[in-house]
Amino acid sequence: MGAHSRGVSYRARTAVALLVAGVSAFGLVGTATAGEGTVDGTPCSEYARACVDIDSRQAWLIDDGEVVRGPVPVSTGGEGRETPRGAFSVEWKNKNHRSAEFNGAPMPFAVFFAAGGIAFHEGNLHTPSAGCVRMSYDDAEAWFEFLQPGDAVEVR
Helix, strand or coil: CCCCCCCCCHHHHHHHHHHHCCCEEEEECCCCCCCCCCCCCCCCCCCCCCCEECCCCCEHHHHHHHEEEEEEEEEEEEECCCCCCCCEEECEEEEEEECCCCCEEEEEEEEEECCEEEEEECEEEEEEEEECECCCCCHHHHHHCCCCCCCEEEEE
């Protein structure tokens, strides 16, 4: 049974994930590197619930240190609008979100995890995003159903 289902609080899991990723209340304190407590086949720690590898354009869902979905293809931010790297947590979700910044553009299955409206959502995989992590319909729906506010997200 995973930490998620054992009743460990979202806040506690997120704090552990941030510390593993090298972030503290005082700023960056070092970063975990591939092979140091990472989930097999991913660049992320066992505390992550969602993992993104920008260089390979792939993402995974993780439960208690085990991949439960992925790798799946993603599109990330382009030059000047890069997807931020680091450790984050899911802030909120909106199944039928529309972008206030981009004239009401649809962002189905939006799972927001970083400042500036950065989210996982369904969208075009063939062009760079404005910073979000775009996925196929089925994958975006899976991310939306699996992730909950407070869950740890790591972007490498």
